[in-house]
Amino acid sequence: MNIHEVGQHIGAEGMETGKLDWNSKSMDSAVAEPFLEVTSTDLKEEKLWTTVTNGSVRLRIDSSCPQTPVTVHDMFLECVDKYGFLNALSSKKNGLWEHITFKEYYQLCRQSAKAFLKLGLKRFHSVGVLGFNSPEWFISAVGTIFAGGITTGIYATNSPEACHYVANDCRANIIVVENHKQLEKILQIWEKLPHLKAVVQYKGSLQVKRSDLYTWKEFMELGNDISDDQLDDVIHSQKPNQCCILIYTSGTTGNPKGVMLSHDNITWTAAHASRAGDMHPAEIQQECVVSYLPLSHIAAQIYDLWTGIKWGEHVYFANPDALKGTLVDTLKEVQPTAHMGVPRVWEKIMEHIKEATAQSGIVRKKMLSWAMSVSQETNKNPPRNGELKPFLPAVADFFILSKIRKMLGFSHCQKHFSGAAPISAETLEFFMGLNITLYEAYGMSETTGPHVMSSPHIHRFQSCGKAVPGCQMKFVNKDSDGNGEICFWGRTVFMGYLNMEDKTREVFDEDGWLHSGDIGKIDSEGFLQVTGRIKELIITAGGENIPPILIEDAVKRHLPIVSNAVLIGDRKKFLSMLLTLKSTVDLDTLEPLDKLTPEAKLFCLEVGSKATTVSEIVGQKDKAVYRAIQEGIDKVNSKAVSNAQRIQKWTILPKDFSIIGGELGPTMKIKRHAILDKYSKDVEAFY
Known part of the structure; x- marks a missing residue:
């Protein structure tokens, strides 16, 4: 057999x-x-754990999470039974919304699964998906799993070389690309991919003719040759403790690692982490969300795709240029009930509002400032049970703040989530001023996304929330303040790294606990605060351990002209810092430009400078701006817990960080090692 x-x-x-x-x-x-x-x-x-795609693992089922394991197909069948005639996916074609019901969605996934089988997808081999979020992305992902393959997202921002690494490592039999731009990357590396049998392009006409290259329509028609019985045999062979998804890490410290996730990882997390975040089943309220963050990242995939199937959510797809400025247009049109953003997205919204406010009249500025201060105070100190809500916050919200939320597309939004990277206190406080509470989630690709969640019922300022019911945490090597490495146990914990036994053994201890590499502490009520990352922890020449994020956030809070701040000082005698200034971006490439943002220009005027570009400030070492930055650094230093945590030197870089520049990852999280390599001469000059 x-x-x-x-x-x-x-x-x-x-x-x-x-x-x-x-x-x-x-x-x-x-x-x-x-x-x-x-x-x-x-x-x-x-x-x-295992490191091979055709392996199986012992599920971490215990009394805290005894739910019966199910496959992705089982979960989808339940969804169709409950929500079949509800709209599931909506995307714009020629300016009009087109809708797909859950019943149609399921059938399209079966049809794509048959097409993958026709093209020769082997059991436990991958289908790579390279492109922006769309119904075709979702259908390809689910269809791959139905066909016994492994869904592998490839970041749309990847270079041909980065695409090759992922496609070769996961043994991709088929790659689904969005358009000719993405196809060109695959054409450059096709001959170096021995497992690749076909490529499917789901948007635009084919500009290249090959027998193994298909349009989406041609691809879907291939499924007509495969019987339902043949597909069902493959579906019924699948087990909850087998791999169905690969998530590749950003590779900031070497080659990306393929995180193997099982059916149970996906179905259990989609059910239980989402409920911990107060997402509702459609029979109570059909949640409405906008999909725009990279689906190659587990945060977006679990939030948009898998939770959507589990609870019957209505997913609208943003335009491919969403992060270039059109996202707010989609939000205003869709009016989602819940929204998730990475910290940089929330920061960009904050900067946009500040810029708009800076250009408004004195009366408007004062009214908004008053309304936001009232809202911040109320949200930081909410009324206790039985206490009446204060009158002034209600007035401020009705006449001023609600109008801003409407402008952002958040009139009906009940839950606003932030994840994938740490978010600053400044950003949290700003949105509190708009009567928007950002609920932080915490986890890793290796925990299928959220292991810890905040929600309207579980929230504390600058906390990630509490462990999802059924998930466990422990802290090892704790210091005197209770900070220790965060370790995970539960059904969110991944299967292992593909073909990387040494790396897999490194993250699991003898008892099977997953070591995160993050440092945090938990309070008496179970709220988690993440305070740093072990690999990013700065250990000075004097032996003092310093988590950089807290100091970096303090600098940005005191200096609104600063876009990014990176603390330096590992094994050095003192701390120093690289700074970038807030500048406008090219809307086509998202590359930072030389021109300062309105907020940055306002800062310059207030400190006595007429500078309007980054090059003016850096090239001429603008005395007023440099003096103001030093004063801000001095304020941060005045609150340092020790001399070792004071910033002694700093410099302004000539350009802000970006994905295209290599300093930011796909979710706009800073890549510290890449920054240190790229700006090594600036770092050396400090010492």
Whole structure:
């Protein structure tokens, strides 16, 4: 009996009895032995993790999360049964919204799965998806899993070389691309991808003719040759403890790592983390969300795609140029009930409002300042149970703040989430002033996204919230303040890194706890605060441990002209800092330009400078601006807990950070190692 037949045999038996024990010895012997080479010394580790795509793992089921494991297909069938005739996906074609119901969505996924099988997708091989969010992205992702493959997102910003690494590492049989621009990347590397059998382009006409290159319409028609029974045999062979998704890390400290996620990782997290965030099932309220963040990142994928299926959410797709300024247009049109952004997205919204305010009249400025201060105070100290809500905040909200939220597209938004990177206190406070509470979530690709959640019922300022019910945390190597490395246990925890046994062993301890590499502490009520990352922790020549984020945030809070601040000083005698200034961006490339933003120009005027560009300030070492920045640094230093945590030197870089410049990752999180390499001469000049 070959591997495929073994899977079918067990799948049929499990479907008939409905009582298959995923963690039983029979399961190990029936599934794990054909897939894995298990030695007696490695048996314990192999049951909790694996590094091969056709491996299976022991699920972390215990009394805290006893829910029956299900596959992605099981979850979708339940969705169709409950929400089949509700709209699931909406996208604009020629200026008009086109809608797909959950029943249609499911059938399209089956049709794409058949097409993948026709093209020769092998069990446990990958389909790479390269492009901006769209119904075709979702259908490809789900169809891949139905067909027994592994969905692998490839960042749309990747170079051809980066695309090659991912596609080759995951053994991609098929790659689905958005348009000719993305196709060109694959054409450059096609001959170096031995497993690649076909490419599908889902938007635009084909500008290249090849027998193994298909339009979306041609691709979907290929599925007509595959029977329902053939597809169902593959679907029924799938188990919740097998891999169905690969998420590649950003690769800031070496090659990207392929994070293997199981069906259970996806289905359990989609159900339980979303409910911890107060997302509602459609029978209570159909949630409405806008999809725009990169789906290659687990935060967007679990929030947009998998939670959408689990609870019957209505997903609208933003335009591909969403992050260039059109996102707000989509939000205003859609009026979502929930919205998620990475910190940089929230910061950009904040900067836009500040710029608009700076250009308004004195009366408007004063009214907004008053309304925001009232709202901030109320949100920081909300009324206790039984207390009446203050009158002034209600007046401020009705006449002023609600109009700004409407302008942003948040009139009906009940939950605003921030994740994927730390968010500054300044940003949190600003949105509190608009009567918008940002609910932080915390996790990793390795925890299928959110392991810790905030919500309207679980919130504390500058806290990530509490562990999702069923998830556990512990802290190791704690210091005197209670800060220690955060470790995870639960059904969110991933299967292992693809083909990287050493890296996998590094992150799991002997008891199977996942070590995050992040530092944090928990209060008496269970709220988590993340205070730094071990690899980013600065250890001075004097041996003092300094988490950089808190100091960097303080600098940006005191200096509104500063866009990015990067603390330097590992193994050095003192701390120094790289600064970038807020500048406008090219809307086509998102490359930072030389021209200062209105907020930055206002800062210059207030400190006595007439500068309007970055080059003026840096090239001429503008005395007024440099003096003001030093004064801001001095204020930060005055609150330092020790001399070692004072910033002794700093410099302004000639250009702001960007994805295209290599300093930011796809979710706009700073890449510290890349920055240190790129600006090594500036760093050396400090010392």
